[in-house]
Amino acid sequence: MPKRWNDEEVKKLEEYYPTTPLSQLLKVFPDRTGDSIDKKAYKLGLKKATSYSASKGDVLTDEEQVLQILITEDLPIEMESLVERTELTPRKVRLAMKSLMEDGYDITEIVGGSDRLYGLVRTGVYDPENFYRFQGEIESPVLMTGDWHLGNRLHSRQAFEHMLESIEEYSPAAVMIDGDLLQGFGVHPRELIDISLKSIDEQVIEGVEYLKEIPDCVKTIGITMGNHESKIKGKWKVGFDACRAVAKEVPRAKYFGFVGKVLLDGDWDYTMMHTEGGVGYAVTYKGQRIRDNLIQRPHILHLAHIHQPYNHPRPHVSGGANTITAGTLKREGGWELQKGWTSLIQYYIMKSWSPTKVSMESFTPRVF
Numbered sequence: 475m476p477k478r479w480n481d482e483e484v485k486k487l488e489e490y491y492p493t494t495p496l497s498q499l500l501k502v503f504p505d506r507t508g509d510s511i512d513k514k515a516y517k518l519g520l521k522k523a524t525s526y527s528a529s530k531g532d533v534l535t536d537e538e539q540v541l542q543i544l545i546t547e548d549l550p551i552e553m554e555s556l557v558e559r560t561e562l563t564p565r566k567v568r569l570a571m572k573s574l575m576e577d578g579y580d581i582t583e584i585v586g587g588s589d590r591l592y593g594l595v596r597t598g599v600y601d602p603e604n605f606y607r608f609q610g611e612i613e614s615p616v617l618m619t620g621d622w623h624l625g626n627r628l629h630s631r632q633a634f635e636h637m638l639e640s641i642e643e644y645s646p647a648a649v650m651i652d653g654d655l656l657q658g659f660g661v662h663p664r665e666l667i668d669i670s671l672k673s674i675d676e677q678v679i680e681g682v683e684y685l686k687e688i689p690d691c692v693k694t695i696g697i698t699m700g701n702h703e704s705k706i707k708g709k710w711k712v713g714f715d716a717c718r719a720v721a722k723e724v725p726r727a728k729y730f731g732f733v734g735k736v737l738l739d740g741d742w743d744y745t746m747m748h749t750e751g752g753v754g755y756a757v758t759y760k761g762q763r764i765r766d767n768l769i770q771r772p773h774i775l776h777l778a779h780i781h782q783p784y785n786h787p788r789p790h791v792s793g794g795a796n797t798i799t800a801g802t803l804k805r806e807g808g809w810e811l812q813k814g815w816t817s818l819i820q821y822y823i824m825k826s827w828s829p830t831k832v833s834m835e836s837f838t839p840r841v842f
């Protein structure tokens with residue numbers, strides 16, 4: 475059993491949490507893990523102070539200036555206007571960009587005519603302190619899904635309608651969509667032949683319309699970014715965060731960026747992420763590998779990307795753990811078949827969960 479937090483510790487946490495980095499908090503609470511500190515802070519409703527993530531002092535560094543511009547621009551921006559807006563020299567802008575990339579920002583450079591354009595491939599702010607914190611709370615039953623691929627002609631509207639019927643019947647409190655909600659562009663040129671909605675704006679509109687069809691009993695629609703949304707490239711929308719754009723239009727939607735970490739039923743750590751990489755590799759052992767290697771290991775790890783469902787319980791692991799991939803709402807196309815791969819159109823409804831008992835139902839709609 476985890477040790478209860480005494481009043482003195484709670485007081486300390488309230489005092490330190492808003493402005494103290496995790497590395498220091500672990501020194502203040504030597505008997506606690508980062509996970510338990512976060513969990514308690516979440517339960518107490520503590521938040522990081524706004525000054526905490528802002529720059530120290532009033533003067534922005536070159537990196538911060540460049541980043542602020544890249545984050546707010548949906549479209550790639552020319553070097554010339556970066557120079558103009560930051561009042562830095564081109565050399566200093568380039569150096570700032572280099573050091574941002576070293577910090578983990580994914581900045582794409584496009585050579586266009588005589589100028590160069592720059593765009594953030596993902597607009598999510600890379601913030602090591604807040605990257606893996608509890609971002610919300612959900613309740614059972616939870617509908618687990620992913621890989622809808624709206625905008626691809628192989629998406630099955632029929633399967634989605636089947637899902638709506640299940641929602642009416644089982645009243646899940648949360649629908650968790652683990653990436654590849656949209657088809658996007660640019661993951662592989664071969665996939666372009668299957669695109670039915672030829673602009674990312676149309677795909678975003680379609681995504682919003684689909685989410686609005688989800689019955690009202692669902693309180694939270696959780697969304698993470700998939701590889702199809704993270705690689706929206708081309709001259710139109712480099713750096714455009716399509717899932718964020720969808721979530722903005724749907725009041726119940728909660729967008730997590732790459733990793734969604736929420737409290738399930740007040741006690742359990744539910745983590746959702748899409749993953750990337752070739753399917754053969756991804757399906758053989760990657761899911762378990764990811765889970766076993768996480769520092770903060772969740773009770774439920776919801777993965778997607780492989781377009782096939784599996785539920786891998788690990789009751790022998792201390793605290794219990796399940797790794798679940800939820801299938802897809804898209805039929806296989808030539809791209810998958812060429813790789814010897816088929817899809818399984820499926821989703822799960824997890825009715826309740828404890829370390830010793832998981833109650834789950836899988837649904838395999840009939841499609842064309």
Ligand SMILES: [Fe+2]
Nearest residue numbers: 621654700779
């Ligand atoms: Fe996918």
